[in-house]
Amino acid sequence: MQIDCTERELFIFKKIANASEAIHVQSYLIGGFVRDKIIGRATKDADIVCLGDGIELANAVAQRFSPIPNVAFFKNFGTAQIKLPDFEVEFVGARKESYRYHSRKPDVEPGTLEDDQNRRDFTINALAISLNKEDYGTLIDPFNGIQHIREQKIQTPLPPAQTFSDDPLRMMRAIRFATQLGFTIEEETFVAIQENASRIKIVSQERITDEINKIMLSPKPSIGWDLLSKSGLLQIIFPQMMALHGAEYVDGMGHKDNFYHTLQVLDNVAAKSDDLWLRWAALLHDIGKPPTKKFEQGHGWTFHGHEVVGARMVPKIFAKLKLPLYDKMRFVQKLVELHLRPISLTKENITDSAIRRLLFDAADDLEPLMSLCEADITSKNKFKVKRYLQNFTLVRERLAAVEESDRIRNWQPPITGEMIMQTFGLTPGKNVGVIKDAIREAILDGEIPNEYDAAFAFMLQKGEALNLKPVE
Known part of the structure; x- marks a missing residue:
């Protein structure tokens, strides 16, 4: 079988073949590179297994390039790596492995090519190509890997x-x-x-x-x-994901299987974005439904507050899975907590205040939030899907209009805590927070415009209500 390599790859493999011959070891291209070339997947790295010392071969290969690339080697594992422009090559000696039951770390000893192919995980990853003079380019497929690729x-x-x-x-x-x-x-x-x-x-x-x-x-x-x-x-x-499984029925009223709904939302996001963390937000957006599920007589199944409960679950899930605990976790947590908000804005008679609050709370993450909400439409009724998407288009237009007039996204109130303390001669404390929060809420609710003079006057009113007097 012909493997369609680029001229650059063939040039590199010839260098490896010549170095192997010079130090009298047999070498083979093996594993993922061979598989991906047969499948037609792009690949930028290759594994070389040799019947000898992989580190020695890597050093011999490096000497044949100009400038000579650095050889990173890991003596304990007998492996070495050369990074070339847009291509990486890893070298290892052929190994025979045996395992103890309570560990996935094998006992390793030098082996034959057959030993090395036996230790591979799957038949499609055990394919090898000889780089040796006597049979250069020959495909070695002891486990019908080619057939399994076809199948x-x-x-x-x-x-x-x-x-x-x-x-x-x-x-x-x-x-x-x-x-x-x-x-x-x-x-x-x-x-x-x-x-x-x-x-x-x-x-x-x-x-x-x-x-x-x-x-x-x-x-x-x-x-x-x-x-x-x-x-x-x-x-x-990940037992919390398994808990999403299943649909219960009481008095003939059921709910959708939230596990498969979640997978559909995830695929919907994946079809439009390769952002890993937006995909995680899709996976976790309904994670709070199992602990909030209740049946209400005459109404059916409810999941009240699942977005808040789900947002609280996100940090623990990230910690358990050892996912990034700072910016990435906070992004996912924010989208989980806010994912119902844009849907509520599709209802009639939504005030500018509700729009302002979403702009303020979502800030720079508004666009991924909207993408998640659109992906959350999984109805099989194409007319219902069309209607929901049209509603979201109207919400986007309304968000843009309010943002244009109020510039509320990533906004900070025109009166700071320092200004409040200076005006009333206060030290940091409860009253400063009360006044600051009141100014923010008044602007978001549209009671006062997002301007310094109006906010300053409101601050004085709020201070007076708290029996505070401005410093002369």
Whole structure:
């Protein structure tokens, strides 16, 4: 089979082949680069396995480039990396691995190419191409990886129970590859994931979350979340998501399955944005529904306050998953808390005050918030969807009009706390906050214009009501 490499890639591989011959080791291009070239995916890195010392080979290869690139090596792992312009190459000696039950860190010893292919996670990642003089360019496919690519199938080279028990992270990787590539997981392989799901507990949270984020950045992330659910992994790694599952009926009244609704919202966002954190906001926007679900006689199921409860859950979820706890978490938390607000603005007789408050609260995140709200329309009734989207268009127009006249987004009131303290001779304390909040609320409610003179006069009135007198 022909692998369609660029001239630049062929040039690099020839350098590796010549260096290998010079130091008398056999070398092979292996894994993801080969797979992606066959599939037609763009790739900017390659793995080289050699029957010998990978660090020695990397140094020999580096000497053949001008200027000589830096060789980053990791002696404990026997690996080395060369970063070339727009391309990275990693070198490692062929290895044979064995695992102890309570650890995913293998005992490693030098091995053959066959040993190294046996230790690979999936057949599509065990493909190798010889860089050796006698058979340069020959594809080595011991596990029918090419056929599995044609069949769009994820399958392990060895019995799947052994593969997943040895390194449980491979269960996450199977689901991630299925999501990224649009492949299916072979039946016996998926059953082995279900049977070994509890083994994921020995894997570090950072490694699990790295795979989750790769699923989140896939073209259709719902594939991965559905597989995580059906495999049993999701209950272990993210039980709050599993709690969204199911629809209950009382007196003939039910509610939608919030798990699959959430996945649809996530896909809707993914179709329009590759922003990882907007996608996380989509995933978590209804996370507060399970703890707020109630059945009200004559009315049906309610989820009152789920946006507030969900926003409170976000920091704990981010901490547990070891996601960024500052700006990214706050962005997601804000969108979860505000995601119902634009919907409420589609109703008739909404005041400018409500518009001002959304502009103030959303600030620079207004556009992603609106994108999330539009993605939250998952009705199968195309006429209803069209009507909702038309309503959101009107809301956008109203937001733009109020913003133009009031300039309220990212706004700070014209009277500061320092001005209040100077005017009344106060030190920091409760009265300063009361007056400052009252000025802000009066402007947002449209009681006074967003101007210094009006705000100053209002401040004096509020001070008088609190028995405060201006300093002479």
